[in-house]
Amino acid sequence: MENDSRDGAPPGRSERARTATLEAALALAAELPYPQVTIEAIAARAGVGKATIYRRWPHRGALMVDAVAHRNDRAATAGGAVPDTGDLAADLAVVLRSVVDELARPEWDALLRALCVEALVDTATRARVLDLVVAPQIALFAERFATARSAGRIDDAVGDTEAFELVVAPVFHRWQLRTGPLDHAYADAVARRACRAMAP
Amino acid sequence: MENDSRDGAPPGRSERARTATLEAALALAAELPYPQVTIEAIAARAGVGKATIYRRWPHRGALMVDAVAHRNDRAATAGGAVPDTGDLAADLAVVLRSVVDELARPEWDALLRALCVEALVDTATRARVLDLVVAPQIALFAERFATARSAGRIDDAVGDTEAFELVVAPVFHRWQLRTGPLDHAYADAVARRACRAMAP
Amino acid sequence: MENDSRDGAPPGRSERARTATLEAALALAAELPYPQVTIEAIAARAGVGKATIYRRWPHRGALMVDAVAHRNDRAATAGGAVPDTGDLAADLAVVLRSVVDELARPEWDALLRALCVEALVDTATRARVLDLVVAPQIALFAERFATARSAGRIDDAVGDTEAFELVVAPVFHRWQLRTGPLDHAYADAVARRACRAMAP
Amino acid sequence: MENDSRDGAPPGRSERARTATLEAALALAAELPYPQVTIEAIAARAGVGKATIYRRWPHRGALMVDAVAHRNDRAATAGGAVPDTGDLAADLAVVLRSVVDELARPEWDALLRALCVEALVDTATRARVLDLVVAPQIALFAERFATARSAGRIDDAVGDTEAFELVVAPVFHRWQLRTGPLDHAYADAVARRACRAMAP
DNA sequence: GGGTAAACGAGACGGTACGTCGAGTCTTGGT
DNA sequence: ACCAAGACTCGACGTACCGTCTCGTTTACCC
Helix, strand or coil: CCCCCCCCCCCCCCHHHHHHHHHHHHHHHHHCCHHHCCHHHHHHHHCCCHHHHHHHCCCHHHHHHHHHHHHHHHCCCCCCCCCCCCCHHHHHHHHHHHHHHHHHCHHHHHHHHHHHHHHHHCHHHHHHHHHHHHHHHHHHHHHHHHHHHHCCCCCCCCCHHHHHHHHHHHHHHHHHHCCCCCCHHHHHHHHHHHHHHHCC | CCCCCCCCCCCCCCHHHHHHHHHHHHHHHHHCCHHHCCHHHHHHHHCCCHHHHHHHCCCHHHHHHHHHHHHHHHCCCCCCCCCCCCCHHHHHHHHHHHHHHHHHCHHHHHHHHHHHHHHHHCHHHHHHHHHHHHHHHHHHHHHHHHHHHHCCCCCCCCCHHHHHHHHHHHHHHHHHHCCCCCCHHHHHHHHHHHHHHHCC | CCCCCCCCCCCCCCHHHHHHHHHHHHHHHHHCCHHHCCHHHHHHHHCCCHHHHHHHCCCHHHHHHHHHHHHHHHCCCCCCCCCCCCCHHHHHHHHHHHHHHHHHCHHHHHHHHHHHHHHHHCHHHHHHHHHHHHHHHHHHHHHHHHHHHHCCCCCCCCCHHHHHHHHHHHHHHHHHHCCCCCCHHHHHHHHHHHHHHHCC | CCCCCCCCCCCCCCHHHHHHHHHHHHHHHHHCCHHHCCHHHHHHHHCCCHHHHHHHCCCHHHHHHHHHHHHHHHCCCCCCCCCCCCCHHHHHHHHHHHHHHHHHCHHHHHHHHHHHHHHHHCHHHHHHHHHHHHHHHHHHHHHHHHHHHHCCCCCCCCCHHHHHHHHHHHHHHHHHHCCCCCCHHHHHHHHHHHHHHHCC
């Protein structure tokens, strides 16, 4: 169960090095401005040689993606699936509120910003972010969307990704550009509006 | 006589150096991966001393923001105001299509990614981006929103920023994370859904 | 009386600028490591524009030579001529002792080191040092040497320069390389040995 | 295996980098005005990173001293010991002539001037010059002085350093300030006079 | 005594080198 | 056999001066 280097790397004696590296990356991303989260600093913090890092990841971006995925493995991210009380807007509001709360925590905020930077700078990294971080998030919503769709609350023409975007994009946008306060009120408003947008 | 600096800005005697720097920054951002858009490269391309750049801008981020603002000064942003045919969804669709088209142009795509990177890395830069780039965009929509609001197509509770986010955020999200194709069809769908979301 | 720029420069309104520059150069040479005695620092200290300095001197070396000459104009350097008590060795010892004392004063030490650096780095400057600083020193000894020569204490084959070198070179050498203590005892020994060396 | 650094010196793994740096420094000092002998130029010429130089030497001065010492290691200094024909003046004249000849070679002249500049600018460097360059020279004379002393040609009160200075200082002085021609005739005269000066 | 030209202070300009830091590669020792 | 440690080359960082160049602003001289 993932005790192996992610991409079929030689069975590598030390899972330890891998874990230490990922943890160090997470820790540094949380406590330093991102440009100071250098491979050198990560290696030092992890008590690992730089070569050991380069042997496993081609660049910092790839490492950071794995670090976030690693973190998400440990804590089933945003509390698992979307609740289903029958009231779609309310259920989405609950999730968005918790998303907003997480984004308010500096570590997670910094980590996500780091991830976005890497995704913006390199296309391949962006694809990895999509697969390992965004797609799982969409999957968490998919089930609830399916229910809502069969209850006639979501237009059949609106796919899971599209629905996800209607719900999450405004929060993402406001988080990244800080066009306004990112609070529970905003989460509620977005949930409500998104429901209307998706309605048949 | 061109011996004037921007807006009574402190020092800058020669506008020439300023302009050359901004143009060089734009050109390099368009043709190189962003990490290679170094101050050194910009200075060389602009035929300007590094010190001249550092005398005007504290870091690359500030310079890039000004470069984008400079570009927007020259080309009245994305074609000026939002059209008003009376059909809000159609009008927004027109704008979103042109936004999508612009984002498909590699130079603008690269430039915007650069801007986002800087905004993600430094809070002060993010604020500048908001003021100099995002706010003007919102302003372009504001008039149309006002009309729509008085025509009863937008809920009075939805402010300009909020409305802007409902319209633009999904496109922004898809552009940044490439969760799906970013084309005219998507622009139309988003415009339509956003209108419903904003309705009273 | 030297109230004019040294080399027939246009009648130059301000002797003040010239003097202030030279004094600033002397002051800085006395208080800073020589590499920090920059034209920029001298200009700032003198309250003078950099261009004003470059208008008068082609490089720092030329400026420093003039500065030393300026200083020597003010204070008839090492107390004027060599005494003549009839005892050559004793007379020379008196002078060498005062030379040693001067070299022990940090300002003069630093200034001379600066001068030597410039002379070592540029041939033209070396020539100027020779003319404006060393030759006058030799001249101070010449009269005493003449007396000694007619008293049969100096071989007629030994010219003034040669005699000067026999007397001063060991002190200069020891000052520059610190091969040993540079004190009155050494001054006396050198004076005595030099007399024997010069004898017919 | 050449993997050894100088004298059990702390880090330096590759002797290659060290040697290349020293040779480059010597070459550049011989062919450029000293202010152009920059660390950057040395690194480039040596095919070595600047950091590698700074890792080994704190400033250019220290590097130049080692470079000269390195050169002297390769070519047993100025032809080895002072000859001993029984005639002290003649023996010293031979040596001084070869010193004069060496100083006439532009490379050695330039190198020595560089060394003097560094010694004049920094006290610690001066001490290193003394230890690594001057002291060995004195040692070469010491043996001959000892012989001469027991032959009653040198006053017992004149130590090796003092004797060395009497012999070499005039040449050094004339070399540095060019008070007159630096040729064999001068070498002979100085040797002769120095012998008289040292006599009991 | 007012008008003009020069020299001035200030300091921005295009450059070069500084000394530092990190990237990514490679070598050495230790376990 | 693999790994931490860290030296290696390379290149960008941000700073400091270089020597040149505009700028207005004083003077000092000549009408």
